[in-house]
Amino acid sequence: MSFNIKDIAKLAGVSPATVSRVINGTGNVKDEKRDRVLKVLEETGYKPNALARGLIHKRTYTLGIVVPDISNINFSEFVKGVEKEAKEYGYNILLTTSGNDLNREVECFEVFKEKRVDGIIFTGTRYTEKHKTVIDNTPIPFLVFGQNFEHENIISMNIDNKKAAYEATKLLFSKGAKNIAMIGGPLWDRAAGYDRFMGFLTAAVEEGLNPNNLIYEEGDFTIKSGYELMRAILDKQKVDAILAANDFMALGAIKCLLDLGIYVPKDVQVVGFDDNIISGIYNPSLTTVKIDFNRAGRMAAKSIINKIDGKIIKKYIELEYKLIIRNSTK
Amino acid sequence: MSFNIKDIAKLAGVSPATVSRVINGTGNVKDEKRDRVLKVLEETGYKPNALARGLIHKRTYTLGIVVPDISNINFSEFVKGVEKEAKEYGYNILLTTSGNDLNREVECFEVFKEKRVDGIIFTGTRYTEKHKTVIDNTPIPFLVFGQNFEHENIISMNIDNKKAAYEATKLLFSKGAKNIAMIGGPLWDRAAGYDRFMGFLTAAVEEGLNPNNLIYEEGDFTIKSGYELMRAILDKQKVDAILAANDFMALGAIKCLLDLGIYVPKDVQVVGFDDNIISGIYNPSLTTVKIDFNRAGRMAAKSIINKIDGKIIKKYIELEYKLIIRNSTK
DNA sequence: TTGTATGCGTTATCAC
DNA sequence: GTGATAACGCATACAA
Numbered sequence A, B: 001m002s003f004n005i006k007d008i009a010k011l012a013g014v015s016p017a018t019v020s021r022v023i024n025g026t027g028n029v030k031d032e033k034r035d036r037v038l039k040v041l042e043e044t045g046y047k048p049n050a051l052a053r054g055l056i057h058k059r060t061y062t063l064g065i066v067v068p069d070i071s072n073i074n075f076s077e078f079v080k081g082v083e084k085e086a087k088e089y090g091y092n093i094l095l096t097t098s099g100n101d102l103n104r105e106v107e108c109f110e111v112f113k114e115k116r117v118d119g120i121i122f123t124g125t126r127y128t129e130k131h132k133t134v135i136d137n138t139p140i141p142f143l144v145f146g147q148n149f150e151h152e153n154i155i156s157m158n159i160d161n162k163k164a165a166y167e168a169t170k171l172l173f174s175k176g177a178k179n180i181a182m183i184g185g186p187l188w189d190r191a192a193g194y195d196r197f198m199g200f201l202t203a204a205v206e207e208g209l210n211p212n213n214l215i216y217e218e219g220d221f222t223i224k225s226g227y228e229l230m231r232a233i234l235d236k237q238k239v240d241a242i243l244a245a246n247d248f249m250a251l252g253a254i255k256c257l258l259d260l261g262i263y264v265p266k267d268v269q270v271v272g273f274d275d276n277i278i279s280g281i282y283n284p285s286l287t288t289v290k291i292d293f294n295r296a297g298r299m300a301a302k303s304i305i306n307k308i309d310g311k312i313i314k315k316y317i318e319l320e321y322k323l324i325i326r327n328s329t330k
Numbered sequence C: 001t002t003g004t005a006t007g008c009g010t011t012a013t014c015a016c
Numbered sequence D: 001g002t003g004a005t006a007a008c009g010c011a012t013a014c015a016a
Helices: A005-012 A016-024 A031-044 A050-057 A073-088 A102-114 A129-136 A161-174 A190-206 A223-236 A247-259 A293-308 B005-012 B016-024 B031-044 B050-057 B073-088 B102-114 B129-136 B161-174 B190-206 B223-236 B247-259 B293-308
Strands: A062-067 A092-097 A119-123 A142-145 A154-158 A180-184 A215-218 A241-244 A269-274 A287-291 A316-318 A321-324 B062-067 B092-097 B119-123 B142-145 B154-159 B180-184 B215-218 B241-244 B269-274 B287-290 B316-319 B322-324
Touching: A005 A016, A005 A031, A016 A031, A050 B050, A062 A073, A062 A102, A062 A293, A073 A092, A073 A119, A073 A293, A073 B073, A073 B092, A092 A102, A092 B073, A102 A119, A102 A129, A119 A293, A142 A293, A154 A293, A161 A180, A161 A190, A161 A241, A161 A269, A161 A287, A161 A321, A180 A190, A180 A223, A180 A247, A190 A215, A215 A223, A223 A241, A223 A247, A241 A247, A247 A269, B005 B016, B005 B031, B016 B031, B062 B073, B062 B102, B062 B293, B073 B092, B073 B119, B073 B293, B092 B102, B102 B119, B102 B129, B119 B293, B142 B293, B154 B161, B154 B293, B161 B180, B161 B190, B161 B241, B161 B269, B161 B287, B161 B322, B180 B190, B180 B223, B180 B247, B190 B215, B215 B223, B223 B241, B223 B247, B241 B247, B247 B269, B293 B316
Parallel strands: A062 A092, A062 A119, A119 A142, A142 A154, A154 A316, A180 A215, A180 A241, A241 A269, A269 A287, B062 B092, B062 B119, B119 B142, B142 B154, B154 B316, B180 B215, B180 B241, B241 B269, B269 B287
Antiparallel strands: A092 B092, A287 A321, B287 B322
């Protein structure tokens, strides 16, 4: 049994308008009537229909968010941050997952359009012409996390992946690495794939390595691919240091090394990316580039809400990162 | 610029009713007019307003879901399953987090009520009178995961925690354990706390242990608490086996043991619960009770949607679990 | 201070 | 086959 505003009005012996005024604190209502309304509100547990409200105000207080995979700890931390901050502003989140599939991403945007979300937060790895077109046809504030989308009217948020990878690589060299290899992401992933590779490459060349002999194995950010690619690298060449484009692959690589009786960091040093919850307690604990996804999520929510409110905000937000040195490096 | 159905009608030179018929495939429309409408639809990228639709149909095709913490891999796997299945039925999910806080849980329910979600999936650890009252006043199909809520009109879904903990404990004894301790959850957590403790207790007593001397440390399911409670246990008594109420605490316990130079499983065997993504690659890999959260999520979504559709469904759904034996036991 | 009437964007029910 | 029109539940302009 669900009440509407007329039911409440009838029960309280007032007009629907008065009930509305009481609920929203708009306009003046005589105390006696207000009390009567309040009482009925209490008794019935009435909640105004957000659909009807949204129809009038053209505001749903809902944010649409699309992530490739919510079970990936980075994204779930991000979403956690978004949800927390959004809630403080009275927003809820409509969560969708894309599996990094372009078509599914587009479907998500369409759903967001239908459901009239007030803002969209998108975490994806590609940025194609199709994205551009869809976004242009979606008159909803839009924020991209994890990629530098150069597009009008879009907020993008990212870390300087090239710089971070450069520093991580330099760290390995400073710890005595000579033969370094990278287990990276797909190069079409501009940020976590390409940019991190570029940082690695730049540092390696700077250290006098021949770029043509550099080993770069392209993984998919899973533990499994880290494990398998580590094995592939060992088959090809002797290495004493690995830069992985994320912690999962780094942990997979370490697991592979340990299984083969190769010591970390004595024989091979390993550095990852992200600082997963597990990286600190692994044996050995993992040296990594920490990205605070939770904070990123909070910032993303705040930014998009500011944009919704018509406030002027920066088009590009650079996130911080931090090298966490643990026991997988010397 | 957002179009409405009248705009489309005008552009196509037909009435709004006809546009509606074309969009929904309801009623007959002359081919020529249909084509004109379709063309305009295509050109404008028009999407019907789901708020207006929901107002009429009293269906939002949205599921509300509340989890204590989305960054916990168990819950994110669960949500992933829910989202996947829900999407196949044309539903989206409104995600909220509660931090296991009763007040926040209630707030989530209120929001769901306002936003007129079609069904609610709740994962919580307590079941109080307040829950009962709120649920009674929420005329929305309701499903609880992870607890056995005995309440009319609610679907609940869970594993037999007592039995699972019993079997895990028995496993430790069968591998030669003599002095066993448990790092459990809070006992007010009926399922993951209390029931698992009861299974542990039953098995221990059956093996002839004195229940009064049994060590049970109450943790909060975090790696940190596993670590600290392991240390606390070692200070108290010599143990050769640990049953932890989840993998995080089990991993924390192992980390503590290793830090102290105690070998796992040689000196102390450890069993966890859940089978986290990381448990298989930890050193040593963790023996655990596997719960398929993703599958649970899919089942939850399917059940609640069936209920929304008025289909008759089971009031209690028992989930399977499976002992995964790895290297943290002998 | 209060109530009535209108409109938000749809769909469904009627007439035509 | 098609087009007006009345809901859906609410907020607001306007009248009283």
